[in-house]
Amino acid sequence: MSIMVPSKTPALITPGRQALDSALHQLAGAVEHLGLDDETHTMLATPRRSMAVAVPVRREDGRVQVVQGYRVQHNASRGPAKGGLRFHPGTDLHEVTALAMWMTWKCALAGIPYGGAMGGVAVDPAALTARELERLTRRYAAEILPLAGLEKEVPVPDAGTDERTMAWIRDTYRLDSGYWAPGASIMTLDDATARGARIAALSALGGSPMGLTVAVQGFGKVGARVAHYLAEAGAKVVAVSDASGAVYAGGGLDLDGLRAWSAESGGVSGYRDADALHRDDLLELDVDVLVLAALEGAVTEANAPGVRARLIVEAANGPTTPEADEILAANGATVVPDILAGAGGVIVSHLEWMRNAQAGSWSNAEFDARLHDRMHDAFIEVRSLATARGLTLREAAHAVAVGRVVSDH
Numbered sequence: 110m111s112i113m114v115p116s117k118t119p120a121l122i123t124p125g126r127q128a129l130d131s132a133l134h135q136l137a138g139a140v141e142h143l144g145l146d147d148e149t150h151t152m153l154a155t156p157r158r159s160m161a162v163a164v165p166v167r168r169e170d171g172r173v174q175v176v177q178g179y180r181v182q183h184n185a186s187r188g189p190a191k192g193g194l195r196f197h198p199g200t201d202l203h204e205v206t207a208l209a210m211w212m213t214w215k216c217a218l219a220g221i222p223y224g225g226a227m228g229g230v231a232v233d234p235a236a237l238t239a240r241e242l243e244r245l246t247r248r249y250a251a252e253i254l255p256l257a258g259l260e261k262e263v264p265v266p267d268a269g270t271d272e273r274t275m276a277w278i279r280d281t282y283r284l285d286s287g288y289w290a291p292g293a294s295i296m297t298l299d300d301a302t303a304r305g306a307r308i309a310a311l312s313a314l315g316g317s318p319m320g321l322t323v324a325v326q327g328f329g330k331v332g333a334r335v336a337h338y339l340a341e342a343g344a345k346v347v348a349v350s351d352a353s354g355a356v357y358a359g360g361g362l363d364l365d366g367l368r369a370w371s372a373e374s375g376g377v378s379g380y381r382d383a384d385a386l387h388r389d390d391l392l393e394l395d396v397d398v399l400v401l402a403a404l405e406g407a408v409t410e411a412n413a414p415g416v417r418a419r420l421i422v423e424a425a426n427g428p429t430t431p432e433a434d435e436i437l438a439a440n441g442a443t444v445v446p447d448i449l450a451g452a453g454g455v456i457v458s459h460l461e462w463m464r465n466a467q468a469g470s471w472s473n474a475e476f477d478a479r480l481h482d483r484m485h486d487a488f489i490e491v492r493s494l495a496t497a498r499g500l501t502l503r504e505a506a507h508a509v510a511v512g513r514v515v516s517d518h
């Protein structure tokens with residue numbers, strides 16, 4: 110019996126597939142630059158381990174809903190695989206693989222002895238009660254235990270998850286192993302990521318952002334803090350957006366008021382002391398600096414020609430597609446890429462590991478100084494290579510990171 114296959118099946122390109130295509134495109138550029146062979150290219154393009162799990166969650170009304178969960182370890186040649194956990198309805202295995210790959214490069218670029226991993230659950234956390242979310246998180250943690258566990262890897266927060274999610278995960282691992290590990294951090298990793306993004310922005314500007322105008326896409330855990338730190342350094346944050354909409358105030362936004370409004374109402378939309386803006390129009394505002402702190406695929410070939418900021422700082426992972434990259438470079442804009450600008454979280458988590466291993470006690474100021482040195486050194490290394498070889502900062506960052514992973518393999 111023959112099976113009929115429709116001759117023209119429309120290809121389904123999910124945002125996750127687009128993210129993975131971007132990650133593979135960037136890898137291919139680095140492979141070419143470094144002159145690596147096909148076997149090495151295949152090894153770097155293929156995650157070491159991938160896991161897809163079905164996660165049943167009992168809803169408050171007694172129904173059982175099954176959602177998909179994933180955990181991917183992309184590479185562990187430089188050390189234990191490290192990575193975040195995302196709860197988002199659009200998450201799929203492609204997206205999680207791309208994020209795990211970017212994490213490998215991020216750790217290598219920052220000179221940290223970790224590999225890259227990532228987890229995801231295809232769910233909208235805002236649509237679940239706290240008890241449903243806890244049941245879901247614990248069940249996901251139990252399902253991925255063969256790849257995870259306290260002594261192997263504990264995920265860190267990403268979009269849609271927070272410290273509470275991580276506490277449920279640690280507790281589930283602890284129940285499994287009978288082993289207790291401290292979870293408390295000197296600063297939250299999203300705060301560390303935001304501090305790192307500020308250092309990257311200031312390094313790219315060559316000094317203070319005093320008086321420069323800034324727009325921030327994604328007023329979430331990372332974006333709200335980047336906005337705060339850039340304002341603290343003297344910049345004027347004139348616009349921010351989230352999934353609900355965008356707001357603009359030419360004289361600078363009252364970020365404390367906006368955070369309070371957003372916490373109360375669930376988004377920035379409707380904030381009274383600013384003008385409303387369409388969410389996507391924020392990307393094309395006439396500002397000096399554009400911070401991308403939402404999700405992948407924000408700047409594409411469709412909107413890149415309209416981006417007017419001269420400096421784009423990627424606190425998010427994969428927010429710019431390769432086609433958009435080319436347009437931005439041709440227009441003379443500088444992009445500080447995700448694997449550099451978003452490395453603050455993994456750097457601080459490594460610093461904490463060092464501090465704990467030495468049983469030492471470092472002050473917040475010491476953490477900040479070390480974070481600054483590592484971010485700034487990575488920036489200088491990337492910019493020197495970019496200048497010497499005529500590369501964009503992203504191409505140079507990938508060349509440094511991929512070269513490091515290959516030499517440690």
Ligand SMILES: NC(=O)c1ccc[n+]([C@@H]2O[C@H](COP(=O)([O-])OP(=O)(O)OC[C@H]3O[C@@H](n4cnc5c(N)ncnc54)[C@H](O)[C@@H]3O)[C@@H](O)[C@H]2O)c1
Pocket residue numbers: 266267268269270298299300302326327328329330331332350351352353388402403404405424425426451454
């Ligand atoms: N949390 C961390 O420690 C960390 C570390 C490194 C990188 N990142 C990356 O930073 C990004 C944000 O992570 P987060 O932890 O702040 O997530 P989050 O869920 O706290 O915030 C994401 C924000 O983006 C907004 N958003 C979604 N779609 C949007 C759109 N189309 N336009 C405008 N805003 C939109 C959401 O409403 C939300 O405010 C992600 O790419 C993540 O991978 C996070």
